[in-house]
Amino acid sequence: MLLAVDMRDHETDKVTMGDIARASGVSPMTVSRVLSNNPSVKEAHRKRVLAVAKRLNYHVDIIARQLRAQHTFQLGVVAPFRGLVGTYYFGQILQGIQQVLTGTDYHIALYDSLSEDFNDIPKCVNLCHERRVSGLIVVAPELSAKFPKTFASLKMPIIVVGSSMGRQGVSYVDVDNYGGACLLTEHLIELGHTRIGFVSGRADLRDASQRELGFRKTMEKHGLPVVAEWIIQGEYEARKAFQVSMNLLAKSDRPTAIFAANDQMAYGVIDAARILGLQVPEDLSVGGFDDIQSSAEFVPALTTVGQPMLDLGLVAARYILDVLSKTNTAVLHRKLPAQLVTRSSTAMPNQPQRSATSDDPLSKISRINQG
Amino acid sequence: MLLAVDMRDHETDKVTMGDIARASGVSPMTVSRVLSNNPSVKEAHRKRVLAVAKRLNYHVDIIARQLRAQHTFQLGVVAPFRGLVGTYYFGQILQGIQQVLTGTDYHIALYDSLSEDFNDIPKCVNLCHERRVSGLIVVAPELSAKFPKTFASLKMPIIVVGSSMGRQGVSYVDVDNYGGACLLTEHLIELGHTRIGFVSGRADLRDASQRELGFRKTMEKHGLPVVAEWIIQGEYEARKAFQVSMNLLAKSDRPTAIFAANDQMAYGVIDAARILGLQVPEDLSVGGFDDIQSSAEFVPALTTVGQPMLDLGLVAARYILDVLSKTNTAVLHRKLPAQLVTRSSTAMPNQPQRSATSDDPLSKISRINQG
């Protein structure tokens, strides 16, 4: 009765608990108990069942388990593919999520909130709900995203990443872009800069507008002028920033410091400054935002605002898991602090007289190749 | 008996087909038929059932359907998160996949092949198999990826993206990186260049080595020298490329053209050239690879090799769906052609005598600001 030889062995994988039960002379229930580590089963049976399961190359049928448990163990991640997937920011969030999920039974189900089927987030969230995801992380950096209160009534944990939802009962985790921008602006002001320009990011993204707001408010707070011509559009792209800052820096009436709303654009600004013969940070201080990997190695090493992108994913995923395990039931409203990272692309501005002799950037051009 | 009023209405969503059946006076089977568009059901019943389903806010229980159908409608996508997620390349592939999936019942389940649980691809593939994904797309740009033949014996369609699998029975779709590199090299040679440098990509990535090979073979084919000092490591990063090409271009014995293994590095090379006072393309032709979005707008517009990244995703997803629907059962070995995109960053090399007078790059430095 024991260990009836099964010639199919590793071949077919339609092996069920019933098969194992038959082959090891116990009931399916006992098999189920063994495989779910229920302690109330005799050691002899346990060993035999495990051996048979291994021999038959058994794997639980996840679907049946899901049906019984009414739980898919899928963590839905909703994001606008166009524009977000393929960015470092989103990649880091995904890695954070995966780090939390590794070792659990959960995995990521990815949905495009811009798919032509459902051109807005609520529709996509409903789809996920119908698909019975266990929890949902909505990555929504767009300004236009609408989040109806009905989200809160869905019978699943849900959290928004990258958008602060105000007073609504929806959980979110976001980076404090406003505060981060204040930090960098304060830093530049403390160094003695009063003529500061700003390269803004994509107008449709929430974080971009928050960074610009932080810059403006801090300038106002210190009674410093925000010069309209010194606020230029960089679209979050190094190239675009390069082009627009070429124009700005070529003028004789130019700022002594520039705050770029992300690091890539800061690179673009520095490239432009180099070409125009301006030394960074001697003639121009440049600050960025994000602290992407290359910014530490960049020459000059970039002063920037560190954004805990990985943490966004970690916090969001951990929150969902906590709610699912009933550890936490509260609505989460969390702004992760951004950190000022001071490196060598910012310094005190040159003395006025010195700056006067060098109004023409071309006069300095040879210096770049001698340094 | 008809239309018994249900006060719960939209509240709870534990509505089953049985509930609808009861509320509309038919059997669960008829409800099932109506909801799966089976034509053999009387129009009166159909209308009543649909009305009730809507009123009760019914949604099929996907899990139960899956169990019955033995099919999860999940398309597994396996990729090394670290290094790949967050790249434009992977973003495009994902978008391609999603485009095919939009409108179908399938959706993406994302798995990290580098998760600490299973540090190699076969383990991750097994996990997906256990999780009963309906099909699997393995994105594997690394050189080290091992693909045992056992993949072919898994009872699910599987395709590898970004690695040509040689003679093994595993399907793949890849871009013809080798051929693309040949195209660009030929282009430079046709323009009259004989002194050509190469900025290589990440040594661990398959595509990078293929591009370099294409360059080398084409040079050899034309009897041109591959100068060791002119093959420099750019790691696929603009910054790195900028640094190493600064060194290379500052020498008096420098190439007249540089082929960078991706567009970002080409940007870096061009930036370096600018700073050294070299005009592109007059003094230096620069070609890239990938044709990323910004390359068309770049100044000068970049000559590059267009890589159909979106198509990788499209072809892979379409293949899986075809196999699942039995439309196709053959193993797919497909290399998508890369396309030469000629823009303004490449041109005929300067005449030798002219090049002789300008051995010192500094002599040209003022030109950049006058153009």
Place this chain on the structure above:
DNA sequence: AGAGATTTTGGTATCGATACCACAGCTTCA
């Protein structure tokens, strides 16, 4: 009108794992 063909409907079993209850076998103590 009634036999036969056709459309429409409902009952039952099934997918595979597992919660719950009941009970067999064994131990412990009055």
Place this chain on the structure above:
DNA sequence: TGAAGCTGTGGTATCGATACCAAAATCTCT
């Protein structure tokens, strides 16, 4: 020795949708 307690084990029902078959309802034609 028998009642009470404990441990292991198996039977049955359930999660919700649907394939399959049989039965009912309807239609067709002589």
